[in-house]
Amino acid sequence: MATETHPYVGMWVTADDHIRQELLPTGRYDEARGTRRSAYTGRYEVRGADIRYWDDTGFTAGGRFDGDVLHHGGYLFYREGSPAHRQARTASS
Numbered sequence: 088m089a090t091e092t093h094p095y096v097g098m099w100v101t102a103d104d105h106i107r108q109e110l111l112p113t114g115r116y117d118e119a120r121g122t123r124r125s126a127y128t129g130r131y132e133v134r135g136a137d138i139r140y141w142d143d144t145g146f147t148a149g150g151r152f153d154g155d156v157l158h159h160g161g162y163l164f165y166r167e168g169s170p171a172h173r174q175a176r177t178a179s180s
Contacts, residue, residue, distance in 0.1 A: 093133045099157050099164035102175035108157075108164060116140065 092112055099108045108118040110131060118127040129142040133152075138159070140148045150159030155169035165172035 095133055095138070095152055095157075098167040100167050100172065101162055101164060102172070102179040104176075106162065106164070107167075108159075110138075 096110050096112045106120050110116050114130050116131050117125055120126040127142055129140055131138055131140050136152045138150045148160055150157055155166040155171040157164040165175050
């Protein structure tokens with residue numbers, strides 16, 4: 088389903104905005120870490136609430152969406168600008 092539009096397309100960020108992962112509607116993702124743009128890039132596929140990643144270097148990973156929160160690689164990502172993101176930013180300040 089990577090090339091189909093799904094509700095998770097867009098920017099997902101950690102509470103401190105250090106990691107920023109953009110899920111593109113083309114089935115590609117671009118992840119920045121700190122000031123390092125495009126630190127990780129690759130393709131992804133969403134099935135229901137699950138996401139699977141294939142990094143361009145060959146690394147694979149998975150995650151799960153819970154509303155506006157993405158559990159991935161031991162991190163919590165939030166849909167940028169969502170109430171969950173605003174609450175996480177306030178809690179981490």
